[in-house]
Amino acid sequence: MNIIEFKNIYKSYNQNIVLENFSLNIEKGEFITVIGSSGSGKTTVLKLINGLITPDKGEILIDNQSIEKIDKIKLRRKIGYVIQGIGLFPHLSVKKNINYVLELGGKSLNEVDLNILIEKMGLEKKMMDRFPDELSGGQQQRVGIARAVAANPDILLMDEPFGAVDDITRKSLQKEIKIIHKNLGITIFFITHDIREALKLGSKVLIMDKGEIHQYSTPDNIRENPKTKFVKQLVGII
Amino acid sequence: MIKDVLFIYIDRWEFFVDLMWEHINISLIAITISSILGILIGIIISQFRKVSSLILGIINFTYTIPAISMLGFLIPIWGIGNSNAIIALSIYGLLPMVRNTYIGITNIDKKIIEASIGMGSTEFQSLYKIKFPLSMPVILSGFRNMVIMTISLTGIASFVGAGGLGVAIYRGITTNNSAMTIAGSIAVASLALVIDFLIGRIEKFAYKRKKINKKALILWLLIPFIGLAGFFYFSMDKESINIASKPMTEQLIISEIIGQLIEDELDVKVKITKGVGGGTSNIHPALIKGDFDLYPEYTGTSWEFVLKEEGMLEEGEEGYNRLKDLYEEKFDLSYIGLYGFNNSYGLAIRKEIAEKFDIKTYSDLSKFSENLVYGGEYDFFEREDGYKGLSDLYGLKFKDIVNIDVGLKYDAMNYKDIDVMNVFTTDGQISRGDIVILEDDKSFFPKYYAGTVVRRDILEKHPRLEEVLLLLEGIIDDETMSNLNYKVEIEKMDEKIVAMEFLKEKGLIKVK
Ligand SMILES: Nc1ncnc2c1ncn2[C@@H]1O[C@H](COP(=O)(O)OP(=O)(O)O)[C@@H](O)[C@H]1O
Ligand SMILES: [Mg+2]
Numbered sequence: 104m105n106i107i108e109f110k111n112i113y114k115s116y117n118q119n120i121v122l123e124n125f126s127l128n129i130e131k132g133e134f135i136t137v138i139g140s141s142g143s144g145k146t147t148v149l150k151l152i153n154g155l156i157t158p159d160k161g162e163i164l165i166d167n168q169s170i171e172k173i174d175k176i177k178l179r180r181k182i183g184y185v186i187q188g189i190g191l192f193p194h195l196s197v198k199k200n201i202n203y204v205l206e207l208g209g210k211s212l213n214e215v216d217l218n219i220l221i222e223k224m225g226l227e228k229k230m231m232d233r234f235p236d237e238l239s240g241g242q243q244q245r246v247g248i249a250r251a252v253a254a255n256p257d258i259l260l261m262d263e264p265f266g267a268v269d270d271i272t273r274k275s276l277q278k279e280i281k282i283i284h285k286n287l288g289i290t291i292f293f294i295t296h297d298i299r300e301a302l303k304l305g306s307k308v309l310i311m312d313k314g315e316i317h318q319y320s321t322p323d324n325i326r327e328n329p330k331t332k333f334v335k336q337l338v339g340i341i
Numbered sequence: 342m343i344k345d346v347l348f349i350y351i352d353r354w355e356f357f358v359d360l361m362w363e364h365i366n367i368s369l370i371a372i373t374i375s376s377i378l379g380i381l382i383g384i385i386i387s388q389f390r391k392v393s394s395l396i397l398g399i400i401n402f403t404y405t406i407p408a409i410s411m412l413g414f415l416i417p418i419w420g421i422g423n424s425n426a427i428i429a430l431s432i433y434g435l436l437p438m439v440r441n442t443y444i445g446i447t448n449i450d451k452k453i454i455e456a457s458i459g460m461g462s463t464e465f466q467s468l469y470k471i472k473f474p475l476s477m478p479v480i481l482s483g484f485r486n487m488v489i490m491t492i493s494l495t496g497i498a499s500f501v502g503a504g505g506l507g508v509a510i511y512r513g514i515t516t517n518n519s520a521m522t523i524a525g526s527i528a529v530a531s532l533a534l535v536i537d538f539l540i541g542r543i544e545k546f547a548y549k550r551k552k553i554n555k556k557a558l559i560l561w562l563l564i565p566f567i568g569l570a571g572f573f574y575f576s577m578d579k580e581s582i583n584i585a586s587k588p589m590t591e592q593l594i595i596s597e598i599i600g601q602l603i604e605d606e607l608d609v610k611v612k613i614t615k616g617v618g619g620g621t622s623n624i625h626p627a628l629i630k631g632d633f634d635l636y637p638e639y640t641g642t643s644w645e646f647v648l649k650e651e652g653m654l655e656e657g658e659e660g661y662n663r664l665k666d667l668y669e670e671k672f673d674l675s676y677i678g679l680y681g682f683n684n685s686y687g688l689a690i691r692k693e694i695a696e697k698f699d700i701k702t703y704s705d706l707s708k709f710s711e712n713l714v715y716g717g718e719y720d721f722f723e724r725e726d727g728y729k730g731l732s733d734l735y736g737l738k739f740k741d742i743v744n745i746d747v748g749l750k751y752d753a754m755n756y757k758d759i760d761v762m763n764v765f766t767t768d769g770q771i772s773r774g775d776i777v778i779l780e781d782d783k784s785f786f787p788k789y790y791a792g793t794v795v796r797r798d799i800l801e802k803h804p805r806l807e808e809v810l811l812l813l814e815g816i817i818d819d820e821t822m823s824n825l826n827y828k829v830e831i832e833k834m835d836e837k838i839v840a841m842e843f844l845k846e847k848g849l850i851k852v853k
Contacts, residue, residue: 155459179461190456194474203470204460250460 105167106131106258106290107152112161114147121147122314125161129292134284136305137294138337144314145294149260152292153182166257180204183251183259183289188267190247191235197246198231204254212253223286224249225279241272245279252283261293265300277304298337302326310334345520346527353835357509357528364505364532367423368495371430372488378431379438379487380480384468386439387446397440404436408494409618412501416623420632421585422614426503430494434487441483445476478544485540489533496529500618502585502627506532511616515588517748517830581610582799582806585624585636588616590836591684591767591791594825595637597840598813599793605850606809621646629672634799635810639684639789640664643676653787661790668794675800677807678814679792682822686721686786687766688731688779694760695777702782706761707735715739716759718747728763734785751776766819769826778819812849 107129114122121144129135137145150156151163154175163170165178183204191200201220202211212220221228224245235243244264251259261280265273281304284291295301301308302322310317310325310333318330329335350357382400386393406414411429419425449472457467499507506529513522582603586596593615600611614633617624621642627633640661644654648667654660665676690700690713698709706713715737721727722744731737739761745753751770753759764771766778793810800807817825825843828834844850 150459153459155455176461176463179459182461184456184459186452186456186459188452190452192453192457192471192475203457207461207463207466 104131105129106165107292108162108164108167109148109151110162110164112151112158112163114144114151114156114158120314122158125314125316127309127316127319129290131290132288134281134291134304134306135293135309136301136307137292137309137311138296138298138301139309139311139317140313141296142313143311145311146262148311149262149292149294152258152260153179153184180208180254181256181258183254183256185247185251185259185261185264188263191243191250193235196232196234197226197238200235200246201231201250201253203250208254220249220253223279223283225275241268241276244268244272244276248276248280248283252287252289255287257290259289259291259293261291263294263296266296273300280304310337342520342523346524349520349524356835357506357524360504360506360508360525361528361532364492364495364507364529367426367498367503367505368430368488368492371427371434371491371495374427374431375434375438375487375491376484379435379483380442382435383439383442383480384446384473387443387472388464388468390447393443397443400436400439403432408433408497409500412498413619413623416501416619417626420630421502421617421623421627422632423498423503425501426495426498426505429501430491430498433494434491437483437487437490438480441479442476445479445483446472448479449475481540481544485537485544488540489537492533492536493529496526499616501623502614502617502632508615511588511618512593515616516590516593516836518833520833581612582635582803583633584611584613585617585627585633586613586615587620587624587636588618589620590769590826590829591822592616592637593836594829594840594843595680595791595817597836598844599635599637599810601837601840601844602812602849603806603809605844606812607803607805609803628674628794628796631796635793635795637680637791638676638794639791640676640679641685641787641789643668643794645787653784656784656788669797673797675795675797675807677793677795677810679790680813680817680822681790681815682767682817682819683788683790684765684767684819684822685789686727686763687781688761689754689764689771689776690761690779691754691757692775692777695779700779702780703731703735703737703785704782706779707737710737710739710761713739713760714741714743714758716743716745716750716753716762718750718763719744721763731785734783767822767826769823769828769830771823772820772827816847 105128107127109125109127112122112125114125125148127148137148139145147156151158152165154170165173170178192203195203198217199206201217205211218228221231226242226245226249230238230242235246238246247264251261265276268276277300280291283289293304302325305322307320308322308325309319312333318325318334325334326338329338382396386396403411408429411432412425415425415429419428453475454467454471457471462470495503495505496507496510498505499511506525509525509528510522513519513525584596584600586592596613596615600613603609604611617627621638624633624636625647628636640654643664644650648664648671654664661676661679668674668676688703688706690706694700694713698705700706700709717728722729722742743753743759745759745762750762750764751773754762754776764778771778793813795806795810825839828839829836841850
């Protein structure tokens, strides 16, 4: 069953055409990793999913329902969002950051759920009352993920989330996100610029260049049958 | 000088405490309005960027209007007094608030705002949970500037008859009491510094850990309430009789005399607004509007400046009655009683010379003028109805004519640098006794007899008021007035005490 469908989407900024007749189906529960040259439209595609960007033409379906007909506020609260460059709220404590989405709807995590989440994300309880700038980059990234999944979303959008952390931290974060995916049965749309990461994490990999899909397939299939020159080059880097 | 200032604080600490309290109240109301309105406008233009340059342009423009002019512009709309000052100050305070709110909000990292929207915040949630708190440090620094500016500017609000420490400054200027002016200025500056320090502390306290401290928030919320309380405090005074006076020593004293007499005779509260800037041009409209109920005015001023009549007002009963009738007809105001003195131009001569040559009138003077030196301020020589007309009419030809500053005239006379000069007939320094005022025997100078101008509805509301005001008729001649002026200007006595002593001496109020 498709949870997200792009049907013949067109999107341009001023004169700059980014997406032209772009179509894509994402099945429920997939871990989609997205990779491509910079400026190829990855972030644009991601923001189309939570309605931060609206297409010029074409239709987007979420759970088989046209996104135009869905209340954006409600939709976004069911879509976790890990922004490129972390984007924690600097004036809120870690705990407040994690609870942000729930508090928008007047709720908050109970202690038990919070502790489970903390545990799962490799955070510590004593960090809860600290502020983002008192944490290391890796810890901040964990908080960013905890914040995105705290409201139990159906979809998790992640825009180059591990771009700015060291190799060791990245490895453990990768492990953790895999576990989260498995445990929650969530659909993840994960942009990365690291082909190894894309192939390692994704149940399906989306390879884009200049607004076009070059290949959309399982990691194995991409390794074995790279469809275009661009894909070959990418995989060849390994 | 420092000693004088200290003495003023000690002598009149109650006066200063009252002014300080009033100063704080006026500033606080203005600060509250500027803050709330400024933040609101700032938020609105940060959401609707298209109008932001327009609104900021308008606000920037109003900021280039000098504060004094701003206060003046608002007189026709808001009249004289605290409300005018508060409005002007509030408009002034808008710019730093609007600008800093706008800058604070628009300079927040776009990613953070996008994150908040992307997670499902409504525009409003994003505003109050993210944008507003994050821009708070910038808004606070604007707030701090605005507060200091408002407190300082409140110092000139007495120009339009508002209270506050400016009253002391202005009083000092009009009564030539520089210690008073300095005392007032120091008080304003100290108040500003103390408040600046306090806000600095609150800022530190609130941003100890970036998040807004709940306690500090409560403090913030308290400010509007204090402001509102102050507002009610001011609006309570509506039932009193409001007396205005122009910024001249004489008027300060007369208004005190009237005020104390009314309070003594009638059971009613009196509020005196002393030294309204612009004098008649601001008080007269305010009287018609009802901001003031009565004030001392001069017949000549009413005739030439208010009624804009051609020619001189006839002397005596007849002329006065015409003036009275015109005032009732045109403005529904009553002229009640003349105190007796005439504050107009006059010529003064050194007593020594007057006695030696037996000079009593301007005509007598013309016979000896060739041997005498005349001193006058630049202004007097420039005017058609000044020196030129005067010397033509009486045939005056002085040995020498000296341009001299108003403030130095009496000293020049003392040192015998000049023998004759033009003065105002009730100047305090005349009372020193070494000069004599001559008689204008051909009536060259128009007469400026002082009397009380009152709203007619006030006379109806207080049936005995007219009778009380008439008690002052004819009891203050030129000499008495210049004596009273002397006490305030030269001896630096408080005009309240001078007025009270005068009333006691005349048996108009009981000796306590
Ligand atoms: N808000 C915007 N206004 C104008 N151009 C934009 C905007 N956002 C993205 N673009 C342009 O659209 C193209 C695709 O951007 P993006 O989707 O961010 O690419 P990617 O995430 O793959 O690097 C780029 O050329 C970028 O410059
Ligand atoms: Mg991107």
